[in-house]
Amino acid sequence: MAIELDNNRWKLGFTVGFGQRPRERNVAARDTTGLEQEIQSAKRRFNLPENCRVLSCYEAGREGFSRKDIGTMWLHRFLLHTQIENLVVDAASMEIRRKRRRPKTDRIDLEKMLRMLIRYHAGDEKVWSVVRVPDVEAEDRRQLHRDRWAPTGERNRHINRIKGLLATQGISLSVNRDLPKELNLVRKWDGSPLPPGLTARLLQEYERLQLVEQQMKVIEQEQRLALRQPDHPSVTMARALMRLKSIHINTAWPLTMELFSWRQFQNSREIGALVGLDPVPHQSGETSRDKGMSKCGNARLRSLAVEFAWQWLIDQPDSELSHWYEKRFGKGSRRVRKIGIVALARKLLIALWRYLETGEIPKGAALKTITV
Missing domain, CATH: 1.10.287 (Helix Hairpins)
Known part of the structure; x- marks a missing residue:
C-alpha cells in the first residue's frame, strides 16, 4: 500500500506485486477509520486473509514527517499500531527520469511508490532513503x-x-x-x-x-x-558533552537530542551524511574532482557544528584537531579557512560520537567542571 498525502484527501494505492494494476481509492485526510476500511476492502478484493502482512509507505511531509521537523509522526505510529509495516521515505531521494520534462500527478506518484516499495522489500534497499522516526519521548x-x-x-x-x-x-x-x-x-x-x-x-x-x-x-x-535529571540516558550524554571545554548547554543539548541520544550510527560516514557534511566526489574517466559537501542533512545542526568548530579553535588550542586545522588551513586565505572549518566541524562531530560511545576524550582536549 502507498499513500499520497494531501491536506484535504489521501489517495491510496494497493497492489500484490509487479504486473498487478494498482487498486486506487480516496479517503478524507486524517480519516483513520476510512483508511482501515479501505485496507480491509483491498484484502477482500485480492482474496487475502485478514491477518496477511501489509506493507505501506508514504513520502515525508507535513502529515507524517517534515524535513524541517515542523510536523508530527502520528500517521506512522498509527500504522504501526494497526500492525502495518510502514516506511516514511524522503521524497528527494526517489529516482526520476531526466530525459525530458516529466508529468506530475498523484496517480503517477502513487504507482511509482508502489513499484519502489516492492523493490525495497525485494532487497534493493538503496532504491530510496528511509526516514528514521523517533519514539514519542525522543521527539x-x-x-x-x-x-x-x-x-x-x-x-x-x-x-x-x-x-x-x-x-x-x-x-x-x-x-x-x-x-x-x-x-x-x-x-x-x-x-x-x-x-x-x-x-x-x-x-x-x-x-x-x-x-x-x-x-x-x-x-x-x-x-x-x-539537566538535573542524571538518570535519563540522554541527559547523561548532554552532561558528558558539557565536560568538554567550549561546549555549553545550548550546544550540548541540541547535539544530544537531535543527533546522539536516539540514533544508532554504524560508522562515521552516517554522521557526516546526517548533517550534510559528507563529501560529494565527481569522477568520470580522467576527470576527478570534489564538488564540496552535500548539504542534504539537517541544516540547523550543520550551522551549529560550524559555529561550534570556530569556538573549539578558541577554547581548545592545544587539542590535536586544532593543531591539524592550524597546520593545514591556518595560514591560508579567508576562503581556505572557511573550507577548513567545515572539515573540522565534521571531524569534531565524529570525535564527539566516539567520546560518547567509548569514553575516549578527543586528544589534547581540556575538561571543565559542569555548573548547572
Whole structure:
C-alpha cells in the first residue's frame, strides 16, 4: 500500500506485486477509520486473509514527517499500531527520469511508490532513503531546544530592525538596556532630536526584543532544570558533552537530542551524511574532482557544528584537531579557512560520537567542571 498525502484527501494505492494494476481509492485526510476500511476492502478484493502482512509507505511531509521537523509522526505510529509495516521515505531521494520534462500527478506518484516499495522489500534497499522516526519521548525532548531556535531568530530580526531604523538617520547605537535613555539624548546630523514617530517605533521594537529575550531565559532555565535529571540516558550524554571545554548547554543539548541520544550510527560516514557534511566526489574517466559537501542533512545542526568548530579553535588550542586545522588551513586565505572549518566541524562531530560511545576524550582536549 502507498499513500499520497494531501491536506484535504489521501489517495491510496494497493497492489500484490509487479504486473498487478494498482487498486486506487480516496479517503478524507486524517480519516483513520476510512483508511482501515479501505485496507480491509483491498484484502477482500485480492482474496487475502485478514491477518496477511501489509506493507505501506508514504513520502515525508507535513502529515507524517517534515524535513524541517515542523510536523508530527502520528500517521506512522498509527500504522504501526494497526500492525502495518510502514516506511516514511524522503521524497528527494526517489529516482526520476531526466530525459525530458516529466508529468506530475498523484496517480503517477502513487504507482511509482508502489513499484519502489516492492523493490525495497525485494532487497534493493538503496532504491530510496528511509526516514528514521523517533519514539514519542525522543521527539518530545527535542521540543525544548527547538523552542529556543525560534526566538533566537526573532531576537536577531528585532536587533537588525532597530539598527536599520537608526541607520536611516545616520545614527549607530548599541542595542542594550540603556537604549531607551539614549534615544532621548541622541541627535541627528543637524542637532535635532529623533522624530516622535520614529522614537515610538524604536521603543516598540525594543519592548518586543525584551519579551523575546525573557522567553529565551525561561527556556534556558528549563534546560538547566532538565539537566538535573542524571538518570535519563540522554541527559547523561548532554552532561558528558558539557565536560568538554567550549561546549555549553545550548550546544550540548541540541547535539544530544537531535543527533546522539536516539540514533544508532554504524560508522562515521552516517554522521557526516546526517548533517550534510559528507563529501560529494565527481569522477568520470580522467576527470576527478570534489564538488564540496552535500548539504542534504539537517541544516540547523550543520550551522551549529560550524559555529561550534570556530569556538573549539578558541577554547581548545592545544587539542590535536586544532593543531591539524592550524597546520593545514591556518595560514591560508579567508576562503581556505572557511573550507577548513567545515572539515573540522565534521571531524569534531565524529570525535564527539566516539567520546560518547567509548569514553575516549578527543586528544589534547581540556575538561571543565559542569555548573548547572
